[in-house]
Amino acid sequence: MKMVFRWYGEGNDTVTLEQIRQIPGVSGIVWALHDVPAGEDWPMEKILAVKKRADQYGFSLDVVESVNVHEDIKLGLKTRDRYIENYKKTIAKLAQVGVKVICYNFMPIFDWTRTDMARRLDDGSTALFYENAKIKDMDPMELVSEIASNPDLTMPGWEPERLSRLNELFEAYRNVTEEDLWQNLKYFLEQIIPVAEANDIKMAIHPDDPPWPVFGLPRILTGQANLRRFLKLVDSPYNALTLCSGSLGANAENDVPAMVREFVDRIAFAHIRNVRRFDNGDFVETSHRTGDGSLDIVAIVKAYYEGGFTGYVRPDHGRHIWNKKCRPGYGLYDRALGIMYLWGVWDTLESR
Ligand code: CS2
Ligand code: MN
Numbered sequence: 001m002k003m004v005f006r007w008y009g010e011g012n013d014t015v016t017l018e019q020i021r022q023i024p025g026v027s028g029i030v031w032a033l034h035d036v037p038a039g040e041d042w043p044m045e046k047i048l049a050v051k052k053r054a055d056q057y058g059f060s061l062d063v064v065e066s067v068n069v070h071e072d073i074k075l076g077l078k079t080r081d082r083y084i085e086n087y088k089k090t091i092a093k094l095a096q097v098g099v100k101v102i103c104y105n106f107m108p109i110f111d112w113t114r115t116d117m118a119r120r121l122d123d124g125s126t127a128l129f130y131e132n133a134k135i136k137d138m139d140p141m142e143l144v145s146e147i148a149s150n151p152d153l154t155m156p157g158w159e160p161e162r163l164s165r166l167n168e169l170f171e172a173y174r175n176v177t178e179e180d181l182w183q184n185l186k187y188f189l190e191q192i193i194p195v196a197e198a199n200d201i202k203m204a205i206h207p208d209d210p211p212w213p214v215f216g217l218p219r220i221l222t223g224q225a226n227l228r229r230f231l232k233l234v235d236s237p238y239n240a241l242t243l244c245s246g247s248l249g250a251n252a253e254n255d256v257p258a259m260v261r262e263f264v265d266r267i268a269f270a271h272i273r274n275v276r277r278f279d280n281g282d283f284v285e286t287s288h289r290t291g292d293g294s295l296d297i298v299a300i301v302k303a304y305y306e307g308g309f310t311g312y313v314r315p316d317h318g319r320h321i322w323n324k325k326c327r328p329g330y331g332l333y334d335r336a337l338g339i340m341y342l343w344g345v346w347d348t349l350e351s352r
Helices: 017-021 044-056 071-075 080-096 132-137 140-148 166-172 178-198 224-233 256-266 297-306 333-351
Strands: 002-006 026-031 060-065 101-105 116-120 126-130 202-206 239-244 267-271 275-277 283-285 312-314
Touching (some): 002 060, 017 026, 071 178, 080 178, 178 224, 239 256, 297 333
Parallel strands (some): 101 202, 267 312
Antiparallel strands (some): 116 126, 126 283, 275 283
């Protein structure tokens, strides 16, 4: 496995490339142009500026997370073709700097959803938390205004320009069913995958987080059967997965090691992290260690190892520890500890 680390870019991340270089075994950064709105093609000069920085530290740029999909594509509107053309242009430009994997998601309106960005754990650290009842009862506008009024709460996918159009977007999705979403995803893939093949870039979809519908919006990348269906929409090695253990593992019915075993040849990018689930449907993010959460991280890493996985891995989120301010879920320390845990398991398997 190739270990990579998400970096939000110069001036946009509390973590520096100097620091990332000191985490053992990290070969590349997972990056994006976070200031380019979904649907626009990425300017080459901005891509090259990131490359210049990464080169100074010897980091690869192999993995991009994410090139976001414009809402019109997910909605299947006529205007989608323009955005799909821009997406193709971005793929071709990313190939020029050696990108091998593009992570994206197909969640309507919201990316990952949580109710608390800093839930206190017993050890005094804080972590991202999802309260089931709160989401069930909540008008999404309420959550949005809570988030908008707190600059510390920015989550990917919750960009201000999208939030301001929220009512409109909800209206647009009113009659969009799960089957419509599948059709719209298929349409997108049929256009994009040939371009990805020609540019030797794997398109790796991220599952829905959490893996169930929120605020009445459809969600389809939620479990093993649906991921199987997804891979058949366009049956190409370039139509691949970002298998996120923490997203899928929030649903106790999802057997993550079994998914790794089934899909390993189509997993381009692994997100590995732990979550603790509660009986009422709540969950909280924990350290990576098996036993700290509900997921057996050792079994997950073992499934990758035994499947001969050669793709990219990142520790995904971490807790906020040692009093360091950071983007929610994206501090330096707990993700670095997570990496050492993942390497510990991997190296042990390799040395047997
Ligand atoms: C990520 C997702 O930060 C995260 O939790 O796992 O936001 C992910 O970047 C997107 O869903 C992928 O498009
Ligand atoms: Mn993830």
